[in-house]
Structure formats: structure tokens, C-alpha cells
Amino acid sequence: MKSTRETNNINPTVSVDCVVFGFDGSDLKVLLVQRDLRDNLDIDDDTLVLPGDLIFEDEDILDAASRVLLDLTGIDNLFLEQIGAFGNLDRLSKDKDKIWLDLVRPTPDSRVITIGYFALVNIKNYTIKPAGFAKHVIWKDFNEVGELGFDHNVILSEAIIKLRNKLYHEPVGFKLLPKQFPLNHLYTLYNTILNSTLDRRNFLRRILKTGFLKETDNFQEGVPHKPARLFTFVEKKFTSNNNQKFKFY
Amino acid sequence: MKSTRETNNINPTVSVDCVVFGFDGSDLKVLLVQRDLRDNLDIDDDTLVLPGDLIFEDEDILDAASRVLLDLTGIDNLFLEQIGAFGNLDRLSKDKDKIWLDLVRPTPDSRVITIGYFALVNIKNYTIKPAGFAKHVIWKDFNEVGELGFDHNVILSEAIIKLRNKLYHEPVGFKLLPKQFPLNHLYTLYNTILNSTLDRRNFLRRILKTGFLKETDNFQEGVPHKPARLFTFVEKKFTSNNNQKFKFY
DNA sequence: TATCAAAGTGTATTTTTTACACTAAGTTTG
DNA sequence: CAAACTTAGTGTAAAAAATACACTTTGATA
Known part of the structure; x- marks a missing residue:
């Protein structure tokens, strides 16, 4: 190139x-x-x-x-x-x-x-x-x-x-985040971009159920509150056409 | 042009x-x-x-x-x-x-x-x-x-x-059909194009619930069985972005 | 040690999906 | 003309998912 x-x-x-x-x-x-x-x-x-x-x-x-x-x-x-x-x-x-x-x-x-x-x-x-x-x-x-x-x-x-x-349909939010991130960052990302206020509890449940997230042993550092566990994105076989029923969030 | x-x-x-x-x-x-x-x-x-x-x-x-x-x-x-x-x-x-x-x-x-x-x-x-x-x-x-x-x-x-x-997401199947059509034609259309065999009962329920279909007083003619009621497509305000949760079928 | 702030989990209720079964009504056939 | 056939059209129980809240936990800071 x-x-x-x-x-x-x-x-x-x-x-x-x-x-x-x-x-x-x-x-x-x-x-x-x-x-x-x-x-x-x-x-x-x-x-x-x-x-x-x-x-x-x-x-x-x-x-x-x-x-x-x-x-x-x-x-x-x-x-x-x-x-x-x-x-x-x-x-x-x-x-x-x-x-x-x-x-x-x-x-x-x-x-x-x-x-x-x-x-x-x-x-x-x-x-x-x-x-x-x-x-x-x-x-x-x-x-x-x-x-x-x-x-x-x-x-x-x-x-x-x-x-x-x-x-909404594809595991793509991760590309905007660092390799490891706390779930709350993903949550704000969705809320910001979709311009919505999703229910936090339900968001976490659903995003975890997709299987695209894997927990690490690492935690946030330097935050003035309970540090959150960091997660990574799991590359899975994902083909958007494959399963029309699939909703990422 | x-x-x-x-x-x-x-x-x-x-x-x-x-x-x-x-x-x-x-x-x-x-x-x-x-x-x-x-x-x-x-x-x-x-x-x-x-x-x-x-x-x-x-x-x-x-x-x-x-x-x-x-x-x-x-x-x-x-x-x-x-x-x-x-x-x-x-x-x-x-x-x-x-x-x-x-x-x-x-x-x-x-x-x-x-x-x-x-x-x-x-x-x-x-x-x-x-x-x-x-x-x-x-x-x-x-x-x-x-x-x-x-x-x-x-x-x-x-x-x-x-x-x-x-x-899957937009009311677009109608464009492939005549102005008036029996629901079964829409059903076959979905099955053919999506390459699937949807449950007929559930398909009908869902497609009707979208509100995009209006029944007419007309029925099929010249078919060797009970003639089906014809429906038309109702132009509604539809904006695909509007409601991410919307699933047409 | 108490307070604060965000992390993280529980659950009852409602809604939707799924799977299957049945009745209805025209046409054709014997 | 009745039985058989074919597609139309409807009912519903069980499972799964979405929704709406409430609560507990844990580390930092005051």
C-alpha cells in the first residue's frame, strides 16, 4: 500500500x-x-x-x-x-x-x-x-x-x-474500548451512542449472556470507589447473517 | 431524467x-x-x-x-x-x-x-x-x-x-407482492427468501401484530380450496432507526 | 469508624416466543 | 350428495426473555 x-x-x-x-x-x-x-x-x-x-x-x-x-x-x-x-x-x-x-x-x-x-x-x-x-x-x-x-x-x-x-446487532462496541475494560464503561458507551438510559441490571445480564465477554483477574486501579473487574472481548465465530434472531443488545 | x-x-x-x-x-x-x-x-x-x-x-x-x-x-x-x-x-x-x-x-x-x-x-x-x-x-x-x-x-x-x-427489520416484503394478497403468500415469501420454515401460526400472529396489515373484504378467487381473505399493506410512519427494538418478523 | 459511590446480585411480574393442536370452509371425488 | 381433501384460520399451555425494582457488597475517603 x-x-x-x-x-x-x-x-x-x-x-x-x-x-x-x-x-x-x-x-x-x-x-x-x-x-x-x-x-x-x-x-x-x-x-x-x-x-x-x-x-x-x-x-x-x-x-x-x-x-x-x-x-x-x-x-x-x-x-x-x-x-x-x-x-x-x-x-x-x-x-x-x-x-x-x-x-x-x-x-x-x-x-x-x-x-x-x-x-x-x-x-x-x-x-x-x-x-x-x-x-x-x-x-x-x-x-x-x-x-x-x-x-x-x-x-x-x-x-x-x-x-x-x-x-445493536454486532459485537462492535469493544472496538471503541481498551483491551480490558470494566463493564460499566461498556454500559456508558451504549447509553451514550444509542442516546438512551438502559436499565443497568438488565444490560449487564444481557451483555454477559451473549458470551462475548470474558472476565479477567484484573481490576480497575486508582478509582475512588470499589474497583470493578475488568473484562475482555472474546473473538467468537460471529456472522451477522447467520442468526437473524441474534440481538447483541 | x-x-x-x-x-x-x-x-x-x-x-x-x-x-x-x-x-x-x-x-x-x-x-x-x-x-x-x-x-x-x-x-x-x-x-x-x-x-x-x-x-x-x-x-x-x-x-x-x-x-x-x-x-x-x-x-x-x-x-x-x-x-x-x-x-x-x-x-x-x-x-x-x-x-x-x-x-x-x-x-x-x-x-x-x-x-x-x-x-x-x-x-x-x-x-x-x-x-x-x-x-x-x-x-x-x-x-x-x-x-x-x-x-x-x-x-x-x-x-x-x-x-x-x-x-427482518422493515416492512418491505409487500413490495414484492400485489396490492392485495392472502397472508399465506407473505408467509411463503418469508420462508423462501429467508430460507427457513417458520411456524405458520406464529408468523401470522406476529405479522398481524405489527399493524402493517389491513384486512379487506376481498377473497381469493379460483382456488381449489377455501379462499383466503386478502390483505393490504398499510403505509405507516416507519423509521427503521426510530425504534431499535422493532422487529418486523 | 462512618460515609460515600459505584460494583455487583436477586427476583417477582409481565410479555414474548415457541410448539403444537385443533376447527372452519370451500372444492373435488366416488 | 356425502366423504375426503386442502388450505384458512384460531386456541393455548409451557418456556424463555424482558422489565422494573431492590438490595447487598466493597473499596476509598472523610
């Missing part, structure tokens, strides 16, 4: 954009970049966008998404899943978007279709390095995301829908 | 392909076309493919999918939903695919990313007319679909997964 940008054999009509979700213990976060120029062009544009890039001609689209995130975060092998293609004719037509495109794209008026991906990471594992194309990279509180560039709010909406559905 | 093919301003790098499902009362069907040439070129290629086409530069991708189906079936305003983007580098590289591309595409070696859509239709409503680009159009039994051209088997797999999930 290429990790540096080339000027030749770029496909100017197809890009990828990534929605990377993280969880800091109490809030859902999204990774955003301040779109900016490789060569310090002097325009006044602090618009935030999803990390993304045009793809290379000889690059699979999933690889392109991986490359973007590798450049951005130094993380390889991220859990990445496609959200879908976004190809509205007006998706690049805000004034500020056009100014930016004029400055950085060889063919700024080209119609570009983008393919959205989403990823879940344990926020503490990665120190985000604003390398490559983005000057500033930030974890933004999901509820405080304002207007993004291009059609990125649309992509983000699709992503959160997908995340919520997944949380 | 344009309904005729033009030779100029085609986007040679992005196409759409449509998976159209139908149900004939006992089997799930897929609409396939025998890829062939607008101008009767004389090659020996009876490969079946999903109906699809390159998009126009000034055309939304969803519109492109609509256009393909309008050309093919004369149906406008079809329920269409995106499956996703398919962009593997080798997706057009089978021998027969290359020969065909050489014959019909202005830039046959161009890397093409395709966006898959899926649709559900009541098979009896539409007489398929092999107009436009396809010489033969057929309803193929889903279980008897062999090797398709390009990466279309992959797209079809994604489509069936999506259909099965939808059937």
Missing part, C-alpha cells in the same frame, strides 16, 4: 472519506481534519472535513481509505467498513468548497463521487499526527460537530446510523 | 448496476440481462449480467440507476436503495469481460467503479421489454444464477444479504 501522495495517476473522479469514531469514556468523538494545503496557501478557510482523498488509479477503494488513515494516524489495519457512495451533483458546490478545490485540485471542476468508510478505534491507542495533507486533526465531540465541508455532514449522518445499528 | 443513451459526456469511470428482485409466488427471482451490443456485433457471448450502465457526467447516481431500469422495464419511480460501491481493481478482468469491453466501450481499459442498487418489484406488474442496450432480459431463479459477468456475483451476494436483513 502506498503511503505517500503522488501527483501522477490519481483518479480525479473518485475519492474516499472516512468517519472515524472514538469514545473517551463519556462522549462519542469523531476524527476531523481542518482542510488545508500541502503548500501553505494563504486562504482563510478553517472548515472542518472528514479525512479523505482522491484515490489512485491502481488502488482498491478500501486500500485508499486505509492509506488515508495511515497517513493521518499512523494506524494500519484499522477496522474499516464501507458506508456507501455519495455522488450528488451538488456535493462540492458550496462557495468555500469551490475555492479550496480551485487551489488544490488539478481539475477542480471535475465531478467527484466519494465513497464513505467508517472506523471504530480505541481513542487512547493512537496519538493523532497531523501528517500528510491535513494541518490540524482533532477529535470532535459528535454532538458538537457543526457544518462540515462538502457533503460531509450527510456522510456523517449515515455513519452514525450505521454505528447505532451495528451496536 | 434522460432515458436515452448519448455518446458524449459519459463518465467512463463510474457505473451503476441494479439487482432487481421479484417473487413469483414460490421462488425469488432476479432480473438479469444478456449483455449484448447495441450494434449487432458478432461475438459469441451469452454471459448474463446485472442491468447497469456507465453514468452521465451530469447525472446523480441514483438517477442513473433509475434510468437503467426505466430503459429496461419501462418502470419509473422504482423503490431503489444503494447497496454500496464496488471498486476492486480486478472486477473487469475476466477474459470474456475484456473482449466485451473492447467492443463496446470507448475506453475499454478504463478502471471502472460501480455502484450497486437494489430494487423490489411485484413481478406481475411489469412486462420486461428488452429495450435499449440489452438483447435479452430474463427473470432468473435466484438459486439458479450461475456465474455472471464482471463482479456481479459479488454484488448479488451483497444484495441478498441486504434483502434478508430488510425483510
